[in-house]
Amino acid sequence: MKNRLKVLRAERDWSQAELAGRLDVSRQAVNAIETGKHDPSLPLAFRIARLFDMRIEEIFDDEL
Amino acid sequence: MKNRLKVLRAERDWSQAELAGRLDVSRQAVNAIETGKHDPSLPLAFRIARLFDMRIEEIFDDEL
DNA sequence: TGACTATGTCAAGATGACCTGACTTTGTGT
């Protein structure tokens, strides 16, 4: 699953640790999602979308 | 996480087994999601949304 | 009654999504 987290984070000039804090997950969890090692759970995907005020489908892309 | 799967399925007159087949998951997985035992993975949530031609947020609701 | 379907549930097991803690690598700035 591709995602735009790294770009959204860069636009806000947040570190992975800062994003992790805002999402209430570990820094390693953010890193693993950004680097494509895992997909977030659905509840975490909701928190991410809410944080950036976007729809899940605007941040994550599971086609291709 | 609440969801509208049971209603969407009823509107189409599909059994849990039929929905499971369309989503390529087990019947028990569909049952567990409908009865609130689990949340779907994000990839499965995408497949569900695509099947019903809706956004994930229109089917699943994690607030409250 | 007996057969069939749909639903709900359980057990056991594989794999995925998280955790903490530790360490390395990379880039920046003094």
Next chain:
DNA sequence: ACACAAAGTCAGGTCATCTTGACATAGTCA
């Protein structure tokens, strides 16, 4: 060169999301 911050990675653990197979219950229908 040195220090520091950010990012990446690993190990070992827990719990969640799936699997298959089995079984119980309720409803429908010949």
